[in-house]
Amino acid sequence: MRALLSHRLVPVVAMAAIVVLLPLLFSSAYYYRVAALVFVFALASIGLNLLMGFAGQVSLGHAGFMGIGAYAVAIGPTHLGVASWLSFVIGAALSALVAFVVGRPILRLKGHYLAVATLGFGLLLAIVFTNEARFTGGPDGMAVPRLVLFGSSVWGAQSWYWIIAASFLVGAVLALNLIESPTGRALRAIHDSEVAARVLGVDVAKAKLAVFVVSAIYASVAGSYLALLNGHVTPDVSGFLRSIELVAMVVLGGMGSIAGSLVGAALLVVLPQTLTFLHDYEHIALGLIVMAVMVFLRAGIVPTLARALDLRRA
């Protein structure tokens, strides 16, 4: 029983159960939309968590990759006549390519320098999306054509909920597999000590670059889904605040915990919706809750709670 509970796919089964059972509580499309948003941001957080929680590299520009994905599904069908699903794939490939090219020099930096470099990268992309008005519609953004799959267009929060939630589960399984692979072990070694990892024969630069590219693809896919779900995209999808939001989701949920990414995303997407009754004090309440989590659940929500459960069992 114990062995069964500690199996690495337990969180996936639990999350799958959540995905299937959650709609029983939904009374309108509004709930489907909020839940779909949770899974969109959870997907992006998983990618960032691989980078931050496992490889120990920070990125303050990850929303930039969300922007690439989001604008891919907007610009592809509108200006270039490329089908939505293909633009989706091209967006992910483009993000991977950009991450590969940018990652090489950037990932040589450490600590604050890396943070600042990634921050600059995210800002640059946001500026491009704002200024290339001919293609992106400028600061007001542009409409995103509906996704057409097998001859019928996908519409409505409900259909998107199932598509995005399923993609999230796939993303979670892939991430868990990656962590258990030799690459994943190499990443954790880098997280603990780069020097030690190098001594043990880990190709540090290559491993870091690989995880950066993977996390960019996660963000790009999430960005594409966000754009398709909204039907409209504005440059704030890749803004600085969005990047910070992603980092906050990872840290609140728990660094190095895939289930934590979901919890962190859920917290930051659902809280602003539930706190609206506080009107002008909404932001204060949100700040207090986030601070409380950071103070009392220092390792993040999921890891701290998991440890507490373990202690009780032992």
Next chain:
Amino acid sequence: MPAYAKTVAAAIALWIAGATGQASAQVKVGAVLSITGPASFLGDPEKKTLEIYVDDINAKGGVNGQKLQLVAYDDGADANAARTFATRLVEEDKVVAMVGGTTTGATLAMIPLFEEAQIPFISLAGAIQIIEPVRKWVFKTPHTDKMACEKIFADLKQRNLTTVALISGTDAFGKSMRDQCVAVAPKAGITVAHEEAYGPRDSDMTPQLTNIKAKTGVQAVINPGFGQGPAIVTRNYRQLGITLPFYQSHGVASKQFIDLAGPAADGVRLPAAALLVAEKLPDSDPQKPVVVAYTRTYQQKTGQPISTFGGHAYDGLMIFVEAAKRAGSFDKAKVRDEIEKTKNFIGTGGVVNMSPTDHLGLDLSAFRMLEIKGGDWTLVQ
């Protein structure tokens, strides 16, 4: 079949109970506004205005015998959040109409929802794309950038000037207005001889203005822009000793601009809504009573200076209320039809005459040409 009849009777009874139950409830009016974030200087006065006037309307007995309830959400100028809150207004709050959408981006993101749900949506954002092409359920109250360009061009014509240079900000507002000005210039018989641009955070525009100064044939300069950029341009303009007539946009129509630009602002002309010069309007002006009343109410309730943005929210709410009164109910389709039939509605933004092809309903008379003299606005006759 008595059992069958009984069921039908019960169903009818329930339906009537439900209908009357609804009738006595408050009628919800939705608003998604950028109350915080980079557009809060627009969203904050909009929210305060809506709150003040919904209370005011309720104190006077409501509309069609029912009280209004304002359901306002803050999107923080994020189009994604705006869309979520709009979904909430439609699905959960079941609003009868929406007065809001502070930024163009947020408005464009929300439009498909209201079109789909068939709920009247009166936007408070500037860009012309909101009402062009005309969408059945979407209206807006603020003037468009295009009208500001046309107003400036009309004033230029009166002064027999035809060749202009543009120096525009690259922010959303400056860019949109620059595009509109370039687009309508040929129709107005104006030639744009030269163009310069500056970034929203630039602190010196002397090089761009030197280029303009060196350009022969330019008779006037127009500065589409927003925030502090135009104030710096104005200062540099005087420092370089350029004497050509200088036009600013309605984007700087606030006291703050005069404070920032100082004495350099003297002689600058700009198109602006009547609201800014409420007390200075001649008594014969049909807008005078409305703008004076709004100015007094707003300043008294909030203790803050007036802005045209809150005025747009006032216009939106009142257009909806008048339409609902004429419709005699809150039936969404009927209210929509009545909004479209709005005629001679005197708001803070101008006299509104809507039609099936015009969901804004303002003409050039909505703008007044102002000139800054001695640190204050004066009307150009």
